[in-house]
Amino acid sequence: MLKLIVTGLLMIVFSNAYSQSKPDKEIVAEGGAKMKVTPDLATFTLTVEKLDTNEKAAIVHLNKAVDGLISSLSSVGFKNDNIKIASYDISSSIDRDDNKKTYTASNVLKINFKIDNKLIDAFYSEIQQAGLTDLDISFETNMSDSLEKTVRLKLVQQAIADAKINAENMAKALGIRIGQVKQVQKNGATMLEETKIEMVKFTPPLIKRDPETRFNTPFDKFQVEDVEVDERITIVYEILK
Numbered sequence: 206m207l208k209l210i211v212t213g214l215l216m217i218v219f220s221n222a223y224s225q226s227k228p229d230k231e232i233v234a235e236g237g238a239k240m241k242v243t244p245d246l247a248t249f250t251l252t253v254e255k256l257d258t259n260e261k262a263a264i265v266h267l268n269k270a271v272d273g274l275i276s277s278l279s280s281v282g283f284k285n286d287n288i289k290i291a292s293y294d295i296s297s298s299i300d301r302d303d304n305k306k307t308y309t310a311s312n313v314l315k316i317n318f319k320i321d322n323k324l325i326d327a328f329y330s331e332i333q334q335a336g337l338t339d340l341d342i343s344f345e346t347n348m349s350d351s352l353e354k355t356v357r358l359k360l361v362q363q364a365i366a367d368a369k370i371n372a373e374n375m376a377k378a379l380g381i382r383i384g385q386v387k388q389v390q391k392n393g394a395t396m397l398e399e400t401k402i403e404m405v406k407f408t409p410p411l412i413k414r415d416p417e418t419r420f421n422t423p424f425d426k427f428q429v430e431d432v433e434v435d436e437r438i439t440i441v442y443e444i445l446k
Contacts, residue, residue, distance in 0.1 A: 236368025239435035244346035267310035
């Protein structure tokens with residue numbers, strides 16, 4: 206009798222274990238959404254380098270150039286909060302031919318600001334007038350956190366709706382009914398190909414300063430290139446019996 210009871214209990218345990226491990230019927234649907242977005246932020250990266258056989262002289266030349274650059278930035282409307290020092294470096298090298306040491310002093314400034322065509326145009330115009338030498342300029346655009354958050358929220362909603370439509374279409378084709386959502390997975394990706402315009406060793410001609418003179422630049426009608434943001438959603442639905 207005891208043997209029969211034990212055998213019965215084992216059968217119940219194995220039966221429950223089998224029913225729990227047996228996968229539920231489900232259907233998996235994917236949905237996606239994408240949107241073209243105009244970046245709202247821009248960054249100028251300005252690199253100034255000065256060379257001299259005397260280390261102190263190289264530093265003096267660099268500081269003077271950077272002071273002039275910051276003055277130019279302020280004159281077109283950039284605030285101190287916009288300007289950040291990214292790096293400041295002093296290095297040396299020896300010419301094998303004459304065995305002379307040359308010092309290179311460099312400073313990298315980052316200017317972050319909300320995109321403004323007039324400000325960009327004024328900046329390049331000021332650089333031309335200022336006659337700054339040994340200056341590298343790069344420009345890139347990007348999205349602010351608030352803009353990207355708003356865009357992604359909207360895309361997720363659209364992707365979920367798209368996934369639901371796909372699930373309903375599959376269910377209709379298979380002659381089944383879908384029930385509650387069992388699982389949701391999000392895998393978003395942003396194709397942010399930064400818009401970059403580089404000017405290497407920008408050395409404008411020396412021009413006499415004239416307050417009445419304004420230089421036209423290619424950026425007076427500057428248009429920011431849109432970037433594409435997308436979101437993909439995977440939803441697992443239960444299949445009703």
